[in-house]
Amino acid sequence: MLGAAPEYPYTIAMTNITSYIAEVGRSARAASRVIGSASSASKSEALKQIARAVDAARDTIKVENAKDMAAAESNGIDQPLIDRLMLDDKGIDQMIEGILQVESLKDPVGEMSDFSYRPTGIQIGKMRVPLGVIAMIYESRPNVTVDAASLSLKSGNACILRGGSEAFHSNQAIAACVVQGIEAAGLPGTIVQLLNTTDRAAVGELLKQDEFIDVIVPRGGKGLIERISAESRIPVIKHLDGICHVYIDDEAEPDMAVAIAFNSKAEKLAVCNALETLLIHRDIAQIVLPQLAAKYQEAGIELRGCARAQELVPMTAASEADWGEEYLGPILAVRIVDGLDQGIEHINQYGSQHTDVIVTENYTKSRAFIAQVDSASVMVNASTQFADGFEYGLGAEVGISTDKIHARGPVGLEGLTSQKYVVFGSGEIRHR
Numbered sequence: 001m002l003g004a005a006p007e008y009p010y011t012i013a014m015t016n017i018t019s020y021i022a023e024v025g026r027s028a029r030a031a032s033r034v035i036g037s038a039s040s041a042s043k044s045e046a047l048k049q050i051a052r053a054v055d056a057a058r059d060t061i062k063v064e065n066a067k068d069m070a071a072a073e074s075n076g077i078d079q080p081l082i083d084r085l086m087l088d089d090k091g092i093d094q095m096i097e098g099i100l101q102v103e104s105l106k107d108p109v110g111e112m113s114d115f116s117y118r119p120t121g122i123q124i125g126k127m128r129v130p131l132g133v134i135a136m137i138y139e140s141r142p143n144v145t146v147d148a149a150s151l152s153l154k155s156g157n158a159c160i161l162r163g164g165s166e167a168f169h170s171n172q173a174i175a176a177c178v179v180q181g182i183e184a185a186g187l188p189g190t191i192v193q194l195l196n197t198t199d200r201a202a203v204g205e206l207l208k209q210d211e212f213i214d215v216i217v218p219r220g221g222k223g224l225i226e227r228i229s230a231e232s233r234i235p236v237i238k239h240l241d242g243i244c245h246v247y248i249d250d251e252a253e254p255d256m257a258v259a260i261a262f263n264s265k266a267e268k269l270a271v272c273n274a275l276e277t278l279l280i281h282r283d284i285a286q287i288v289l290p291q292l293a294a295k296y297q298e299a300g301i302e303l304r305g306c307a308r309a310q311e312l313v314p315m316t317a318a319s320e321a322d323w324g325e326e327y328l329g330p331i332l333a334v335r336i337v338d339g340l341d342q343g344i345e346h347i348n349q350y351g352s353q354h355t356d357v358i359v360t361e362n363y364t365k366s367r368a369f370i371a372q373v374d375s376a377s378v379m380v381n382a383s384t385q386f387a388d389g390f391e392y393g394l395g396a397e398v399g400i401s402t403d404k405i406h407a408r409g410p411v412g413l414e415g416l417t418s419q420k421y422v423v424f425g426s427g428e429i430r431h432r
Helices: 017-036 040-056 058-074 077-085 089-104 141-153 167-183 201-206 224-232 254-266 284-300 307-312 322-325 340-350 362-373
Strands: 112-117 123-128 133-138 158-161 193-196 214-221 244-247 275-281 303-307 331-337 355-359 376-382 399-401 407-410 417-424
Touching: 017 123, 017 158, 017 201, 017 307, 017 362, 017 399, 040 058, 040 089, 040 141, 040 167, 058 077, 058 133, 058 167, 077 167, 123 254, 133 141, 133 201, 141 167, 158 201, 167 193, 201 224, 214 224, 214 399, 224 275, 224 407, 244 254, 244 340, 254 275, 254 284, 254 355, 254 417, 275 340, 284 307, 284 331, 307 331, 307 362, 322 331, 322 340, 331 340, 340 355, 340 362, 362 376
Parallel strands: 133 158, 133 214, 158 193, 244 275, 244 355, 275 331, 303 331, 355 376
Antiparallel strands: 112 123, 123 417, 399 407
């Protein structure tokens, strides 16, 4: 049994932010060459050791997390964000489960595909390779530290982590376990580096490290992601908003529709896959909306609706701004629509291409919805809250991408790799 987590090993002295971040980048680039060519067995052993270290250090992690929780409460941070910050035994168990699920997944690195022979005699194919160095900038949720480290390691990448100041102590304790596990497997601890400063200038310096960093993944508020997207010279995997919809069709099973629409909003409020706008076909609204309104009211969720929704249930009038709002809290916009086409039109106009759901028993309508809604995750008869790397079988995720180039949706192992062409010959030369 491993002992309690040691203090996070700061191997790089911080004389000033600029030189510190540059040295972190250089160390990450050197480490990426080691992990990029490491065997699947070595990476699996490192992940198992990290899981053991986290389990052994759960008391230390909870003590450090309590410091962050106390500071958050004294600083008046909103309750949904405090909930995301908390790490109890259940949360630690989920972190360990995520690590082990990543460990059990097939290693994508080195996978060969798409081979073909050319008339010249050469054979051409593709090989999956790591991206190199990933920088992860995130807020609040300390479990992201171990998720990002696990996925980066398994996919053969080095990573630089910059967590939010509100989770500083929790992140340090978790990162200590990560480094301990990596080194126990005989790999360099610099494969995963957590910045040891809360100085906001560190983010600006990271964005300049295009010589060492191959991709940046921001997870946090819209302001953080907009800043990184605007300032970075490095490719960014991101989503700005999670404006998710559930459309209840007139051919939906009412009890199913109520259960899905309620869970999509109320399971967790302050997450990017939470329902923010509910769309209901006019012919079923009088059946499902009163039931849903009662359940939402009991859960403390305010409804803001269109004129037709207000005629069925007392609620605040929705403004035009409400249709494009990511509340991340106990507010839900409601609109009654004339049919599937209007529902799809609303989603494509106001949505953020994150996650959208249709509830219907009509196969043809479900296929039309899937084809016409332009989002990273499109679902039929399931809660938006399933739009998550763990639930998709990815083990964990470094984030959710609403971009259309490279990775889209929850970003797991494959999203942290690329492909290169490989060519095999037997002495062929080219004649023009």
